[in-house]
Every structure is written in structure tokens, then in C-alpha cells.
Amino acid sequence: MRIILGFVSAVLGLLAGWSALAALVVMLAGPDRDGGIAMGAVFSIGPIGGVLGLIAGIWLFTRIGIVRDDAAPPVTETSETAARPKSRLSFPFAVTLLLITSGLAWWGWYEFIRSPTLSHGYMTLAIEFRLPAGMSLPDKEEDVHIEVEEAKGYADPMLPPNWRAHDGDRKAIIASASLMYKTRHRAVSLTLPGTPTQSWAIDLPSDPDPTPGFSPWRVASEPSPEKIEMHFRLSADR
16 A cells, blocks of 8 residues: 555656646746647646656655654563664545545546537637628628627637628628537527528537538528528637
């Protein structure tokens, strides 16, 4: 048991030092959308903290993890020297190690399996709307209102400079939004001047992979005189 707890103490020190130094570098560096700083912090700088944490874990175990019984053994007539004091594991230290190990195991399970964020990180949802023949586009970007529902909130859709497009003789609108949450409920809605709001369900898995191309064109969930069509494509930012 002593060997197991000593090994656990060393491993926890390694993990704590590695993750703490990497997290500190990421925090000081600021936002990192492409993941380059985070990757460098984890795999290039983190090992330095891991080595320091490993040494600290072993040192703490030898210093406070082992308790020596200072009670002097009885001296017999046949023994001129007292036996060496016995040593035992520190119960509070052992319980603390087990609690920390359980917490790290739960955190890893939640972060990598049950995490609310997508496994691919931020993903770009490219959306295209195709208007019926003869219907014109709004003149101003402000007249185009797009909402992308994701989980219990809304992603922030963006219109690129070339948002006014066409597909043959039909006008089209190009937009995109960043997705980051695992959820089974995703939907997009479009509101144009003089037309009712139209909505489409985004039929993707809870934790989707990038799609090979655009989905088929589809009309809104609720029938409308303006038969605006929508299709989408999902790509990973990293």
C-alpha cells in the first residue's frame, strides 16, 4: 500500500505541475482560437512543470506521508540498544491523495467524455439561403436577421463582405456562425423585410464531425408563401 500511495503521490505531482504551468502560460498569452499557444504550452513547456511536480510529489510523500512512531519501546535487560521506531502511513495524507485522485478522474471523464464543448473545439457552420425566383435581396446588411440556436443559447452569425450571392437566376445569402456546444437541438432562422420568420432544424449529432459538403437544400419547417431554402456545411477550425 505504501508503494502504491508513493507512486500516486509522484504521478499527481507530475500531473499538477504539468497542467498548472501549461495553464499559466495559456492564461498569460490570452485568447488562442487556432490552438497553437495551447499546444505549445502543453507539449513544450508543460513537461518542465511535470518534472518539478514529480520531484515535489515524492518529497512531500517522504516528508509528511510517512509518520514515525516516536514512542520509545521498552528496554529489556538483554537489549542494550532500543529498536528503531516504527514508521506508518499518514492517514490524512493517504485520504487526501485518494480524494485528489478521484477528483482528477472525474474531471478527466467530464472534460473528455461528458464535456459540454465539442470534441473538435470551435466549429464553423456555413449557411446559405436561396430565395425564390423573382425575390430580391435586401439592400442593407442590417435588414438581414439570422439567429442560430445552440443548446440553450444563440451562436453569433456573421455575414461576410460577399454575403449577397446568387444561384443561377435566384438570389442567395451567405452567412456563418461558430458552434462550440454539444447539443441535440440546433436551429437557424431567417427574417427579411416584409416576410415572416422562417426556421430550419440543423440535423447534426450532439457531438458532430465535419461534414464532407453542404447538406441538400430544404424549405423551412413551417410552410410559408416565400419558399426560401437553406443548406449548411460544418467544418472544424482546427
